Amino acid sequence: MLKISKKADYALMALQHIASVQFGDVTPGRVVNTKEIAEEYNIPLELLAKVLQVLSKNGLIESHNGPKGGYLLARSARQITIAQIIESIEGPLAITDCSHEKEGEFCMQREHCNIRTPLLKIQDSIYQLLNNMTLGDMMGGTPLITIQSPSAQGVEQ
Amino acid sequence: MLKISKKADYALMALQHIASVQFGDVTPGRVVNTKEIAEEYNIPLELLAKVLQVLSKNGLIESHNGPKGGYLLARSARQITIAQIIESIEGPLAITDCSHEKEGEFCMQREHCNIRTPLLKIQDSIYQLLNNMTLGDMMGGTPLITIQSPSAQGVEQ
DNA sequence: TGATCTCCGATCAATTTGGTCGGACTAAGA
């Protein structure tokens, strides 16, 4: 049902938290450690740690070792898109198996497949959607989604 | 990675096939049986059968019993949206667990959850996208996707 | 009445995902 994984959920929560501490009014620039986030949001510590490791390996956050260590955003919240976060954890967006098929792999249905092209179009649209929304958008009261359907109105709930 | 299931893939292929036979030039109105579709697209027969059963139970296609039986679209291809097909197989679109949370269920993170609202907005946009594209669009050379981002440019990484 | 088809439920195997454990390395503070 087009679900994003819990790990990606945790990643989003953590990044949002780090961003709000780092750029907030109370303790700007403060480093945030794994335990703090895990307790705040009731996320299993070990699992969150692994998620943060991946995010740091992929260059979204910086890790600082040792006591008083923790994580910082690697760049501004406006420069980190939701697509980057999700793909960082889950790998490239692939709505259907054949969308990133390499040479050698083969899809049994490919021969007469009639849905590949339209599905790829849909995938592309979803990617656009996720890539147009940044961490920054998720925080402030700013408009969240700039991409809109010209024919779709009354969507604000 | 936001993947739709194989079953949903099969459903899309099958419906596309039924539609193209039913409204095609060669044998318009002809009933299509499970075996024909399974062989054409190399889909395991039993699995496809189950998919078609669900589609018919959900009113997307009509089944005709007995020999020379088979399936027909329950309404025109333009009146069947991709969202209807996918939801028929996979259940309601839920990008994140808490999006259709009932009373009684509870999300451990809910208390301080900071990402629920933006995620629901994204989910809504994806739904719009899928619901604006019909089976009919998937077939003809007609424009596939009407929803487009007015402001999305230059974000390609 | 028999062959051919859909219908339906139960079940199994494989993959993915959520979650855990243990040890190595790093840096601040006593």
Added chain:
DNA sequence: TCTTAGTCCGACCAAATTGATCGGAGATCA
């Protein structure tokens, strides 16, 4: 310089989901 709190990293296990299979019941047409 030694200790300790923290990150880092890889291997591992368990549960849930998904893909796929099997067997029989009920309809329909020749």
